[in-house]
Amino acid sequence: MNAFKTWFHKLGSPPFFYEFAGYLRPWLWVGTVVFAIAGLIGGLIIAPPDYQQGDAYRIIFIHVPSAWMSLFIYGVMAISGLIAVVWRMKLAEIIAMESAPIGAAFTFITLITGSLWGKPMWGTYWTWDARLTSELVLLFIYLGIIGLYHAFENERQGARAASFLIIVGVVNLPIVHYSVVWWNTLHQGTTVRIFAPSSISLSMLWPILAMMIATKLYYGVSLLGRARIAVLERERGKDWVRQIVMEGTKDA
Amino acid sequence: MTSPGLFSGFRAILQRDLLLAWRRRGDAAMPVLYAMIVAILFPFALGPNHQLLARVSGGIVLVTVLLAMLLALDNLFRSDLEDGVLAQMVLAPQSLSALMAARILAYWLVTASPLLVAGPILGYMLGLPAQAQPVLFLSLVLSSALLALLGSMLAALTAGTRRSGMLLSLMLLPLIVPVVIFAAGAISAVEQGLPWIAPLAWLSAALALTLVLAPVACATALRITLDA
Amino acid sequence: MSNFSTDANAIVEAHALAFSRRDEPILRPLDFHLGTGELSFVEGDNGSGKTTLLNILAGLLRPSSGEVHISGYAPGTDGARAETRLLGHQLGLKGDLSARENLRVAMGLYGCREGVTADQSLAEVGLCGFEDEPIRSLSAGQKKRVALSALNLGNARLWLLDEPFANLDRAGIDLVNTMLDLHLQRGGAALVTTHGAVSFRQEQTHKLRLNI
Numbered sequence: 001m002n003a004f005k006t007w008f009h010k011l012g013s014p015p016f017f018y019e020f021a022g023y024l025r026p027w028l029w030v031g032t033v034v035f036a037i038a039g040l041i042g043g044l045i046i047a048p049p050d051y052q053q054g055d056a057y058r059i060i061f062i063h064v065p066s067a068w069m070s071l072f073i074y075g076v077m078a079i080s081g082l083i084a085v086v087w088r089m090k091l092a093e094i095i096a097m098e099s100a101p102i103g104a105a106f107t108f109i110t111l112i113t114g115s116l117w118g119k120p121m122w123g124t125y126w127t128w129d130a131r132l133t134s135e136l137v138l139l140f141i142y143l144g145i146i147g148l149y150h151a152f153e154n155e156r157q158g159a160r161a162a163s164f165l166i167i168v169g170v171v172n173l174p175i176v177h178y179s180v181v182w183w184n185t186l187h188q189g190t191t192v193r194i195f196a197p198s199s200i201s202l203s204m205l206w207p208i209l210a211m212m213i214a215t216k217l218y219y220g221v222s223l224l225g226r227a228r229i230a231v232l233e234r235e236r237g238k239d240w241v242r243q244i245v246m247e248g249t250k251d252a
Numbered sequence: 253m254t255s256p257g258l259f260s261g262f263r264a265i266l267q268r269d270l271l272l273a274w275r276r277r278g279d280a281a282m283p284v285l286y287a288m289i290v291a292i293l294f295p296f297a298l299g300p301n302h303q304l305l306a307r308v309s310g311g312i313v314l315v316t317v318l319l320a321m322l323l324a325l326d327n328l329f330r331s332d333l334e335d336g337v338l339a340q341m342v343l344a345p346q347s348l349s350a351l352m353a354a355r356i357l358a359y360w361l362v363t364a365s366p367l368l369v370a371g372p373i374l375g376y377m378l379g380l381p382a383q384a385q386p387v388l389f390l391s392l393v394l395s396s397a398l399l400a401l402l403g404s405m406l407a408a409l410t411a412g413t414r415r416s417g418m419l420l421s422l423m424l425l426p427l428i429v430p431v432v433i434f435a436a437g438a439i440s441a442v443e444q445g446l447p448w449i450a451p452l453a454w455l456s457a458a459l460a461l462t463l464v465l466a467p468v469a470c471a472t473a474l475r476i477t478l479d480a
Numbered sequence: 481m482s483n484f485s486t487d488a489n490a491i492v493e494a495h496a497l498a499f500s501r502r503d504e505p506i507l508r509p510l511d512f513h514l515g516t517g518e519l520s521f522v523e524g525d526n527g528s529g530k531t532t533l534l535n536i537l538a539g540l541l542r543p544s545s546g547e548v549h550i551s552g553y554a555p556g557t558d559g560a561r562a563e564t565r566l567l568g569h570q571l572g573l574k575g576d577l578s579a580r581e582n583l584r585v586a587m588g589l590y591g592c593r594e595g596v597t598a599d600q601s602l603a604e605v606g607l608c609g610f611e612d613e614p615i616r617s618l619s620a621g622q623k624k625r626v627a628l629s630a631l632n633l634g635n636a637r638l639w640l641l642d643e644p645f646a647n648l649d650r651a652g653i654d655l656v657n658t659m660l661d662l663h664l665q666r667g668g669a670a671l672v673t674t675h676g677a678v679s680f681r682q683e684q685t686h687k688l689r690l691n692i
Contacts (some may be wrong), residue, residue, distance in 0.1 A: 085476075137426045144423035151413035154501075160476050161409045165423065168469070172427055179430035182436065212289070237503055264588020268577065275576045336570025343538055344589035345562035351589075478540055 012091050015229045015240040021224040028221045035214035056120040060204075063113035065211040066106045067139075069219060070138060071104035077145075078170045081163035087088030090234065093159035096166060097149050098226040102219055104142035110135050130184040134177045141169045155234070261346035262354045269358030271420045277379075282365045287320035291374040302379050305331055309378035310388055312440035316374070316412035317367045317392055317397045318428065326420055328355070329411035329474070338411070342478055348471035352404070356467065360400040368392055387442040388451070391435035394455040401459075401466035404428045431455065489515040489650045491669040492537065493562070496546035499532055506532050509546060511686055514671065516637070517664045522673040524690030530673040531568070533690070534640040537671065538566040550638060565590065565636040567644060571627035575616035579607060579626045582615060586630040587680050593635045601629040605655060625655070632659055637661060638672040 050057040059078045059139030077099045081090035114132050115125040126132070145162045152158030235241045260395055294312050302413040332338040339349050371392045372385055380388060380433055406423045410416035434451040492514040499507040507529035509540025514520055522530050535541045553559035560597065573582045583598035602611055605625040615623060624647050631639065644656050661668055671688075 046268060137429055140422060141426045143420070144426070147419045147422055148409060149417060150412075151410065151419055153414075154479070157412070157476065157479055161412075161473070164469075164473055164476060165406075169426065172430075175430050176426060179433045183433040235503070260591070264585050267588075268574065268585045270583070271581060272574060272576055331644060334570070335570055335574065336572040337574060338569070338573040339540065339566070339568065340586075340589065342481075342540070343564065343566055345558060346589060394511045 012089060014090065014235050014238075017091060018228055018231050018240075018244075021228050023173050025221055025224050028217050029226070030031045031039050032214055032217040032221055035217060037212050039207045039210030039214055042210060043204070047204045047207055048201075056117065061207055063110060063117060064208055065145065066110040066113065067213040068137065068212060069215045070103060070107040070110050072216070073106060073219060074138070074142075074166075074169070074173070075101050076237050077103065080164035084163040085160060085167065088160070090156075091231075093101065093156065093163065093229045094221065094227050094234070096163050097159050099219075100142055100146050100149070100162070100228055102222050102226075104139060104146060106215070106219075107135060107139045107142055109137060123238055128184065130177075131180045133180045133184070136182070137176050138173065141173070145169070258347060258350055261344060261389045265341070265351050265354035266358050269355060270361070273358070273362040280362050280366060283323050283363055284333050284370045286323060287316045287370055287373065290316045290319070291378065295378065297302045299478045303329075305387035306379040306381060307413040307443070309375055309380040310384060310443065311389065311436050312378060313371050313380070313393065313419065314376045314391060314432065315437070317371050318395060318432070320367055321396060321399050322361050322403070322421060323357065325407050325424075326406040326410075326417050328359055328404055329477075333477075338474065339478065342474065348474065349467040350406060352408075352470040352474070356400055356470070359404060360397055364393075364396040364400065367396065381443055384439055384442045387438050387448050389454055391438050391455070394459055395435040395459070398431050398455065398459055398462055399424075399428060401430075401462045403433055405466050405469045405473055408470045408477060411475040416470075427457070471478070490549075490551075491516060491518075492548070492550055492671070494546065494548040497533075497536065497543050497548050498545045499529065499536060499541065500544045507536075507690070510669045510688075510690075512686075514669045514686075516667045516669060518686065519660060519664055519672065520686040520688050521672045522671060522690060523687045524673075528690040530690060531642055534566060534568070534642050534671065534673065537638075537640055538564055540566075563636055564638045564640065565631055565634055566640045566642075567627055567631050568642045568661055571623055573623060573626060573630075574651075576614060578612045578614055579618070579629075580611040583630050583633060584627060590634040590636065593643045596633055598633070601633050602626070605629040606651070620642060621649060624648055625652065628656065628659060630649065632663075637668045640670060641670060641672045641673075643673055645674060 011020060041059060047058070049055050054149055067176050077096045080092040080096040080099070084096055085090050110177075111132070114135065118127055118129075118132070119125050148165055149155075149158045149162040152161060232241055232244070257403070291312055293306060294308075298308070329338060332341070342348060368389065372389055375385060375388050402423055403420070406420055406427075407416075410420055410423075412420070434455050437446040438451040438455075441451065490513060492512070494510055494512050495547055496511060496568070497507070498505065498509040512520065522533060524530050528667045532541065533557060536543050537550065537555055537561060539554075542556075548555060549561040551563050553563070555564070574585075577585070579602055580598050582627050583601065587598065599611055602608065604626055607622065610618065610622065618626065625642075628644070631641075639660075641656075648656065648673070660672070663670060
């Protein structure tokens with residue numbers, strides 16, 4: 001336990017994080033590729049076509065993991081954002097800010113795949129379905145956070161302001177979700193339920209789970225890569241960064 | 253020696269803001285003008301069909317009034333930041349949240365009250381049913397107060413940035429979506445002869461909560477903006 | 481109160497106070513002490529961190545390292561804010577309001593000394609007859625005088641003045657000196673930044689030289 005604690009403290013120091021993240025990334029890449037290939041083969045080839053939707057349903061192997069990631073990443077940002085605002089920890093600021101574009105990308109993928117799926121399902125690319133609408137609002141929350149972060153000249157100040165906005169969003173997200181559901185039932189009655197509680201068969205379930213793991217690992221890869229660059233940028237002028245840059249130019 | 257009480261700062265800021273608004277009373281007319289222009293354009297775009305206009309009038313007035321309030325939001329803290337008054341407010345031996353509450357109250361009084369007069373008139377012109385008028389007014393009061401509280405929190409966050417007009421709207425959208433849903437929900441409920449009290453009760457509950465939290469959040473956001 | 485304060489007279493105590501932005505030192509570690517009735521001139525070239533030092537003492541910036549206490553409180557806390565007044569480059573006056581109205585706001589925010597009125601305070605800085613004039617229409621020196629009279633109204637013991645002599649004529653400089661004199665006699669203390677030499681009659685002055 002104590003060893004873990006010191007390790008965790010060490011992880012907060014930029015040079016150690018840089019090295020550790022660099023060491024971890026290739027392994028995460030391997031995991032991402034393995035799980036993604038397994039999930040895609042399982043989902044696109046092995047799983048049987050749906051008796052109602054035919055092959056069109058196969059987009060869920062992308063759509064569902066991305067939708068899950070769009071919320072998962074927000075959760076990660078909320079925790080690191082809280083740490084950034086309260087304890088002003090540099091690394092927490094970086095994690096929160098570098099997660100935002102990845103989360104926005106997953107949200108965007110969710111919206112695109114959702115609307116592509118909507119065409120065969122509902123006969124239209126866009127419908128004001130409660131889930132789709134909430135996802136759209138989530139995209140705007142992500143864009144607001146990214147925009148606010150980049151509007152500041154001092155990036156640490158920007159990171160703290162954007163982290164504050166992340167926390168506001170944590171309170172707001174459930175309110176948006178429930179109000180949109182209420183609005184939806186008020187105006188057009190319940191929409192088609194996509195997942196009946198037990199309708200999913202095992203042959204469809206395991207590829208989804210594999211894709212969920214793959215997207216998580218990909219998030220790890222992407223986040224660590226972005227965070228390493230951000231650490232270098234923020235610590236420019238420090239000796240350890242200078243050393244890394246010198247070594248890099250020597251190799252080239 | 254006379255040490256300032258909690259209320260003296262609140263009163264000083266409220267008085268100051270109302271006085272400033274009075275000195276620049278032309279500016280206060282801008283949001284109303286904007287709301288009228290937008291609302292008047294709708295009949296031209298949709299056609300002078302009474303039934304159609306009557307059905308959408310509540311939503312149009314609500315959205316126009318909220319958008320008009322945004323016009324003054326960007327400048328809420330910017331001028332105070334530029335002439336150093338904001339720093340004086342942060343440094344004063346007063347609760348910054350109380351000062352912010354005064355600032356927000358003044359903003360709401362100055363910006364929303366003319367709009368609250370104009371809103372029902374615009375509603376009438378667009379053919380809003382008479383029985384919906386009181387509900388429209390109540391929705392406007394509650395939603396404009398919520399927008400003032402939520403918006404000033406965001407304005408405090410963006411006060412230190414260079415470009416913020418569009419950013420502010422982008423940040424505000426997710427926060428204002430539930431407000432619009434419930435406020436418009438009440439109006440459409442009364443038009444259909446359904447009970448309309450529930451959505452307004454929800455809005456009032458949200459307002460009570462925001463009234464307590466927003467000034468504190470505003471003060472925190474300002475401290476981040478001033479890097480304190 | 482913290483037990484850190486060893487001297488009952490101390491208003492400001494700083495130990496190894498330093499500030500850096502983006503890991504570049506703006507303010508080198510600094511030790512100083514300011515008691516009641518003492519004045520310190522902060523000298524240094526442009527960019528030597530004079531304004532930064534005042535902002536730290538006011539509680540607008542957090543020091544990167546070191547300790548500083550104002551009457552035993554950390555800067556920016558309620559206790560310290562009641563003791564401190566900052567007059568920065570931005571005077572904190574609303575251009576659309578008159579001098580008197582601006583002073584009223586200052587009184588509401590900071591309180592005022594017993595028996596001092598806004599008009600009286602304006603007369604002391606030689607602005608008799610300008611009470612109702614909007615700040616916008618005053619000259620730079622007159623604006624500065626309004627800000628000084630707002631400062632003079634309050635009962636804060638620690639004055640942090642950033643370049644108070646800028647924009648002032650000979651009489652204005654004398655005025656600042658007199659105000660500082662009275663403030664110190666009342667048991668106050670002041671930290672004043674200058675980039676030029678200023679003659680000041682007080683004996684209890686220190687110099688704080690900042691180098692980068």
